[in-house]
Amino acid sequence: MTKHRIYTTSFRSVYPYYVTKAEKKDRNKEEVDEIIRWLTGYSQEQLEDQLDKQTDFETFFEEAPTLNPSRRMIKGVICGVRVEDIEEPVMQEIRHLDKLIDELATGKSMEKILRK
Template identity: 65%
Template sequence: MTSTHTKMTAHRIFVMPFAAVYPAYVKKAERKGRTKEEVDRIICWLTGYDQAGLLHQIEQRTDFTAFFDQAPALHPNRALIKGVVCGVRVEAVEDPLMQKIRQLDKLVDELAKGKPMEKILRQ
């Protein structure tokens, strides 16, 4: 019983609206001299949403589960996203949804750390 409760607590991000976290991604990037447009480009690269689709998900307050479930085309190069975010190795995350969330976190971290866009987008 404890493991189920722990799992539910650990994954409350799954039911959190993407729109609730999106401003934090933008703010983190802007604090380091990057732009909202660059954040949007990263999100669209990872998920396959176009700008209108991304805006629709934000306006609808879609939760993270639906945001990734409805993503038009997760980028095949997302497997190349490696490293540590929030003390967790991205490529070692077992839950598929949590891994996608951590991949997005890692991309925004790289943007905020000044990495060139072509490296962030694994080109």
């Protein structure tokens, strides 16, 4: 079975879209980075290293220091599919991130986004 194209897409190529989506709704890059760090366990320096290396999405999530156990609380629909129903682990992590960025762009508080 061939992998979905997003797996081999560099995280760096999509990252600016996350930031732009947030900024269009009066949010900022720092909040996007906080969400990514919360989800993956990367430090800011490690995140920047991954961006500099142009790591693909699959590697980005596979190398994540500690995927946050609270990510299982992320529910809802993204791209017409329920996030919690996605069976492929890497795709589910990608969609978790997409859902969190959507929540940021819709004005949810960081406390709610980070499931505190």
